[in-house]
Amino acid sequence: MMITEISILRTLLTIAGITLVVGINAVFVVWLERKVAGHMQFRLGPTEVGPFGLLQTVADGLKLLSKQIIFPSSADTPIFILAPIICLIPVFVALVPVPFSKTLQAHELDIGLLLVIALGLLNTLGILLAGWGCDNKYALLGASRAVAQILAYKIPLLLCILPVILLAGTFSLREIVVAQQESMWFAFYQPVAFFMYLIAITMETNRSPFDFAEAESELVAGFHTEYSGMMFSLFFLAEYTYMFLASAIASILFLGGWLGPILPGPIWMLLKIYFFLFLMMWFRWTFPRVRVDQMLTFGWKILLPISLLNFLITAGVMAVL
Amino acid sequence: MNWSYAQNIITGLVSLVKGMQVTMTTMLTPSPTVEWPSETAPLPPRFRGHIMLVADESTGFARCIACGACSRACPSNCIQVIGEKPEGVKKKSPTLFQLDFTKCSLCGLCVESCPVAALAYSRDYALAGPDRQVYSSMDLLTGFASPLTEQCHEL
Numbered sequence: 315m316m317i318t319e320i321s322i323l324r325t326l327l328t329i330a331g332i333t334l335v336v337g338i339n340a341v342f343v344v345w346l347e348r349k350v351a352g353h354m355q356f357r358l359g360p361t362e363v364g365p366f367g368l369l370q371t372v373a374d375g376l377k378l379l380s381k382q383i384i385f386p387s388s389a390d391t392p393i394f395i396l397a398p399i400i401c402l403i404p405v406f407v408a409l410v411p412v413p414f415s416k417t418l419q420a421h422e423l424d425i426g427l428l429l430v431i432a433l434g435l436l437n438t439l440g441i442l443l444a445g446w447g448c449d450n451k452y453a454l455l456g457a458s459r460a461v462a463q464i465l466a467y468k469i470p471l472l473l474c475i476l477p478v479i480l481l482a483g484t485f486s487l488r489e490i491v492v493a494q495q496e497s498m499w500f501a502f503y504q505p506v507a508f509f510m511y512l513i514a515i516t517m518e519t520n521r522s523p524f525d526f527a528e529a530e531s532e533l534v535a536g537f538h539t540e541y542s543g544m545m546f547s548l549f550f551l552a553e554y555t556y557m558f559l560a561s562a563i564a565s566i567l568f569l570g571g572w573l574g575p576i577l578p579g580p581i582w583m584l585l586k587i588y589f590f591l592f593l594m595m596w597f598r599w600t601f602p603r604v605r606v607d608q609m610l611t612f613g614w615k616i617l618l619p620i621s622l623l624n625f626l627i628t629a630g631v632m633a634v635l
Numbered sequence: 636m637n638w639s640y641a642q643n644i645i646t647g648l649v650s651l652v653k654g655m656q657v658t659m660t661t662m663l664t665p666s667p668t669v670e671w672p673s674e675t676a677p678l679p680p681r682f683r684g685h686i687m688l689v690a691d692e693s694t695g696f697a698r699c700i701a702c703g704a705c706s707r708a709c710p711s712n713c714i715q716v717i718g719e720k721p722e723g724v725k726k727k728s729p730t731l732f733q734l735d736f737t738k739c740s741l742c743g744l745c746v747e748s749c750p751v752a753a754l755a756y757s758r759d760y761a762l763a764g765p766d767r768q769v770y771s772s773m774d775l776l777t778g779f780a781s782p783l784t785e786q787c788h789e790l
Contacts, residue, residue: 353662361670600658601651616644 328420340554341371354599381543393447398548401440404433405555413488415572415579426487438464441537448540456536460527466613467517473621474507477628478567491571501568506624508568515560523601561590684757697779698753701727705745713738736770
């Protein structure tokens with residue numbers, strides 16, 4: 315009886331906590347993105363709403379909430395409605411095993427990393443459904459690009475994670491950080507994997523220079539061309555939460571998660587996450603979009619062989635030692 | 636292993652780092668944006684706004700003697716001056732000085748032709764009005780006391 319009460323309370327707290335993190339993160343990251351973009355282009359970014367324009371995203375969110383959701387007449391309505399939800403919910407769930415300190419974690423899973431990877435794949439399913447369901451050629455092109463892309467980055471991504479798992483000897487996200495406490499951060503042992511992982515997560519989160527699914531200058535707005543109002547902002551929310559998740563996993567795998575001197579654990583964790591988020595924005599506002607065939611060539615001919623070689627060398631060295 | 640393959644990757648990486656350097660230095664240099672209307676950019680000293688009348692420092696009246704030289708000099712015919720001679724004074728005084736700023740080309744011939752230097756360029760550059768009338772018939776005497784009435788012209 316006692317146990318069920320505690321677990322129900324824990325579940326409710328988890329839902330509330332994750333909703334809070336997702337919401338505040340989205341508001342802050344959209345603001346940060348616009349500020350970074352502005353300053354990188356000799357502009358100021360939002361300045362009017364709230365101090366430093368911090369409330370601009372809230373105002374935009376309210377505007378999107380009040381807008382009409384338009385359903386295209388030839389759309390496959392159930393799929394059309396389902397797509398943004400399928401994009402958002404898995405990222406939501408994938409935040410459950412992410413530890414923010416040794417004790418601050420929604421639920422400890424011994425296969426946490428596996429769960430995050432598996433749920434991360436569902437994002438592409440959401441994009442595919444969105445492109446397919448709304449019966450628009452640009453949306454379908456964007457969605458099919460996302461599917462072509464997932465094959466190019468997901469295998470190198472996993473091959474970058476495997477050496478870390480070999481080093482830590484566990485799939486649990488918490489244990490991976492604890493393993494780095496005893497030695498150094500894994501970024502120092504695995505610089506190649508760390509670098510490749512950074513490239514792979516910019517592909518994974520569909521961000522420039524690999525934002526083929528969206529590609530404003532080619533495909534109107536890619537897979538979410540037909541979406542308006544709150545359903546559009548769900549895609550936005552999913553994208554920024556996905557960036558948060560990918561950055562959290564990157565900091566856990568390579569930069570020692572909550573580990574750091576003086577400051578408390580969660581603060582270190584957030585600092586590292588926002589370091590990665592800033593890096594991804596920096597990439598976006600520096601590099602132009604590559605061509606689709608260039609991206610596939612890059613994924614299959616450069617990322618895959620190097621990460622495979624890196625994995626095999628790591629495994630060989632581990633076996634010898 | 637093919638040497639050009641590795642070389643390609645290395646030169647590519649260097650170019651990426653250079654690109655990121657450019658955006659980072661841009662981000663750290665302060666933006667030249669002037670946030671109008673809460674702040675205004677400094678106007679150059681010879682800025683030409685619409686013309687305005689200059690006040691006589693001793694009396695506070697407009698210096699204008701209503702000779703009409705500006706009106707005749709104007710190539711676009713946008714200045715209209717009517718004057719009267721008050722009792723016991725040598726000079727004429729303007730009773731109407733109207734500028735049609737929608738026609739004005741800011742050539743400055745009126746300012747140059749004025750014999751008593753009664754015209755100058757204003758520094759008013761934030762031009763906006765609710766209707767055409769505001770700029771098609773600007774009353775330049777607004778705000779000046781006149782020796783004819785000794786009262787301020789009301790807008």
